Every structure is written in structure tokens, then in C-alpha cells.
Amino acid sequence: MMPSSLYVHIPFCASKCYYCDFNSYVSTGDVIDRYLDGLEKEMELLAAELPRQPLQTVFFGGGTPSLLDTGQLARMMAILHDHFTVEKDAEITVEANPGTVNLDKLRTLKAGGVSRLSFGVQSFHDPILKKLGRLHDSLTVYHSFDKARQAGFESINLDLMFGLPGQTMEIFRDSLQKIVELAPEHISAYSLKVEEGTPFAVWQDRGKLELPPEETDLAMYLLLMETMEAKGYGMYEISNFAKKGHDSQHNQVYWRNEPYLAAGAGAHGYVNHIRYVIQHAVPDYMETALSGRRPVVEQNWISEEIRREDTMILGLRMINGVEFQRFRERHGVDMHQVFGDVIERNIHKGLLVKDETVIRLTKRALPIANEVFSDFLIS
Numbered sequence: 240m241m242p243s244s245l246y247v248h249i250p251f252c253a254s255k256c257y258y259c260d261f262n263s264y265v266s267t268g269d270v271i272d273r274y275l276d277g278l279e280k281e282m283e284l285l286a287a288e289l290p291r292q293p294l295q296t297v298f299f300g301g302g303t304p305s306l307l308d309t310g311q312l313a314r315m316m317a318i319l320h321d322h323f324t325v326e327k328d329a330e331i332t333v334e335a336n337p338g339t340v341n342l343d344k345l346r347t348l349k350a351g352g353v354s355r356l357s358f359g360v361q362s363f364h365d366p367i368l369k370k371l372g373r374l375h376d377s378l379t380v381y382h383s384f385d386k387a388r389q390a391g392f393e394s395i396n397l398d399l400m401f402g403l404p405g406q407t408m409e410i411f412r413d414s415l416q417k418i419v420e421l422a423p424e425h426i427s428a429y430s431l432k433v434e435e436g437t438p439f440a441v442w443q444d445r446g447k448l449e450l451p452p453e454e455t456d457l458a459m460y461l462l463l464m465e466t467m468e469a470k471g472y473g474m475y476e477i478s479n480f481a482k483k484g485h486d487s488q489h490n491q492v493y494w495r496n497e498p499y500l501a502a503g504a505g506a507h508g509y510v511n512h513i514r515y516v517i518q519h520a521v522p523d524y525m526e527t528a529l530s531g532r533r534p535v536v537e538q539n540w541i542s543e544e545i546r547r548e549d550t551m552i553l554g555l556r557m558i559n560g561v562e563f564q565r566f567r568e569r570h571g572v573d574m575h576q577v578f579g580d581v582i583e584r585n586i587h588k589g590l591l592v593k594d595e596t597v598i599r600l601t602k603r604a605l606p607i608a609n610e611v612f613s614d615f616l617i618s
Contacts, residue, residue, distance in 0.1 A: 242510055243292040244492045245323065247278070248503030249304040249315070250521060253339070257372040257442075260434035262505030262519050263302040271311055274504075274521060277528035279318045281502050281517075284533045286322040289510055291500060293324040296489035297331045303359075305335035309343045316351025325352060330488040332357055332396075337375040337383040345390035355487075356387050357396040357427075362403065363414040370404050372438070377417070384421055394485055396425035401463065402456040403431050404449055411459045419470045424485035428463050429478050430456055460606050476557050477600075477608055494557050496550045504534075512546065514539050546570065547577055552612040560599025574598070581614050 251271055252263045266274075297319060307315060319325065332355040333348055348356075362368055363377040375383075380397075387395055397418055401411050418426060431450070433439045442448040451459070464474060472480035476494060479487065492499050501508030504524040506517045516537040518524040527534035541549070547570050554561035566574045575582065582598060585591040590604035590611050604611055 240498050241290050241292050242498040242500050243294055244296040244489055244497070244499040245294050245298070245319075246489075246499060246501045246503075246506055246508070247297065247299045247315075247319070248301065248501070248506040248517070249299055249307065250274075250302040250504045251306050252301065252303045253306060253336075253374055254372065257370075257438040258431060258434070260437050261302065264521060266521070268308065268311075270521070271307060273525055275311060275314055275318065277525035277534075278315075278503060279321075280531070281528040281534060282318055282322045284528075284531070285500060285502055288533065289500060291323075293326050295326050295329050296492060297325065297329060298489045299331075299333045301334055303336045303339055304333050305339040305344065307344075309347050312344055312347050313351065316348065316353070320352070330354055332487070332489060334359065335383070336373075337379040340383050340386055342386055342390055345387055345392070349390055349392065354392075355394040355396065356392050357425075358383060358387075358398065360397045360418070361400045362406070362410075363417040364406070364410045367403055367405055367410065371400075381421075384423070394425070395423045396427055396487070397421065397423045399426065399428040399463075401428060401430055401459040402451055406451055406459075408455065408458060408462070412462060415463065415466045419466065419472075425479070425481045425487065426467065426472060427479050430460065457606050464605070474558055477605055491557070494553045496546065496553050509541075512541050514541060543570065547572075548615050548617070551578060551615045555598075555600055555611065556608070558599065560597045562597050564596070578615060578617070581617065585611055585614060 248262065250263050251266050251274075254265060255263060299315070304312075304315070325331070329352070331353045333353050334357045336359050358380070360380050361371060361373060363380065365376045368376060384395065384397075399414060399418060433443050433448070439448055467474060467480040472482060474480050475486050476490070479490070481487070498510045499508060500510065501515070501517065504517060504521050505519040508515050508517075515535050518527060518534040518536050524534045550566060550569060551561060561574070563574050582591060582593070586593065590601055590607075591598055592601050593599075600608060600611060
């Protein structure tokens, strides 16, 4: 399969959140300008070296791409269109943080073909936002969302988090109520995972990070699903909910285990059964790209056995599950020949259900999906 999706990493933030392990840095405008020099060269090299179809999805992630000024954002979009053919109706998403956008920036993105914004809200409770190291408050969310609507954006995602330090059921319920009142087209909601190398991990090791108990975290997830269904948001992935016609097309490329291109410091791509990693450190990335070499530091061939596992584990994240025919077409073997014992065992446990065409998680399995996923690691 030739890729028709592209992920672009913009690794700059105004500050580093306490839970974040993404490749991001606090930097200055001149460094960002030079980074865009490197990105332009890398995109040129990428477009020349790898076969591809016209792009159907593009995702600018970070970091905080919306931190760039208006001129830098215009250049970012120009780099994309200068080196790639983009379908007229392509889904182009840009991640943003509340407080980092204004009408000029948003109109520049819109003019550059961006069709979808994704705001990192995380909570509507200001004390919790401070505990996360976020720079915005809840009022800023409303202002930024309103500006996005004024700029003409009709597809907006808002991110929420639960299982946060100091978060109670009442606080989370209030955030849910406020987010549905804004009526974005898409809502993503994730339970906090404490990642190694973050301040949260250090504080947890020292016994200074007080998180809600597991039963409260589960209750928040169940409340999330109940609220989304009641408010007309279809659950199409274990952490993602959308109004009709607004499912994230780009993220479904990942969940379907399909190939995608990647550019930018620390980005990961997957082409021709090879997963590749771009240099993380911004100075090294810029030096390599500007010297005329693709800044790829790691390439791993993914065996057929692992590809089959990935198809199941990633695909079962989607509520519609994995189709038997698609698995057979993709891997040249019947799903039951490879995973028959695993499938039957989890059906017996009430965690999987199948019909003539598809296998998927049961509703009971959604909160403990990782237990099912790990069962498919048989290679």
C-alpha cells in the first residue's frame, strides 16, 4: 500500500506540561524559523524518495503548532503544498492550545487548507490545569473556541483528560457538561498515564502525586461513555467520540495499521513495512536536514507476524472492530488460523463478540481493553 497520509511534528511549546513525554521544547522565534528551513528541506527529500499517493490526511502535531506566528504558520502550510499533492477534500488537522491562537493565525491556517483544529483543553477546572502545568485557564478555552468558529472552522476536536491529580467525579462531570455545551464536532478523552521521564513520574516515585483510585478512574470512563451517547456523540474508538461525519480520518490510518509518512523532529513513520524514526534533538535534526540528508536515525522492519498482531491490537481499538475479509486480504491468511485460540478464549470471557463479518470488543471490555490487546501478542 502506498501512503496517502502525512504526520508533521512541530516540537515547540510555550512550556512543558508536567505529564508530557512528547518531543517538545521551549524555544525562540529565530530557532523556529531555522527549524522551518530544515523541515522544508526534509519535506523536499521525503517527497522525492518515497512513493506515495496524493495526500488524503495531514496532521500537524506537537508540541504546539499554533505557537508559531502568522508568518511561520503561512510558511508551514506553503511547505506542505510546495512539495506534496493534497486532495481537494483532504482532512488537514492542526493541534492548538487555548490562548495560542488569534483570528489572523486561524484565518491563515484556513487559507492554507486546514479543515480541522484540535485543542488541548484537558479540563475546565482551573486548579487542575495548574497542577498539570497548563498555561491556559477555562475562560481562555471559550475565547479560543469562539475565535475558531469566527474563522470558519466547522470541525473542531477538544481533548479532555481524566484520572488527574485532585480530580473528583464532580469535577470531571462538570468538565463533561461544559465541553458538550460548547458542542464541538469531536471529543477525545484519555485517562492519565504517568510516563517515565516526566515530572509526574518523579513526583509519583517520591509519593507526591496523588491520583484518583482505580475505581474512580473507571467510574469517570463509564460516565464519559454515558454522557457522550446521551449528547449524540458516536463512540468510534475507545477514547474518541464524534458527531456524524466528523470521525478523525487521519487517526484511523494508524488504527487500521496502514502506512503513513512522517516529517519533523522526533516523528515516526511507517512505509513499506518499515517503521522509521526522525532525529529527536532539534539542532541535530536541522543540521542533518539542511545538509541534504533525510534525518532518519532508526529503521525497523516489521515482520508479517508482528503486522498481524498490530492489525488486531490497533483495529480492536475501533468500535466497529476488525473485518475478517480485510484481515485475509491484508495478510493472506484467515484470522482464525492465526488467532483462533485467542479469539475463542476472549469470547468465552465476554470480552470479544463476532458475527459473520467482523470481530470487536464488547462494551464490558472497553475499560479493560489492554487485557484483550496483550492476549494477541503471540509472536
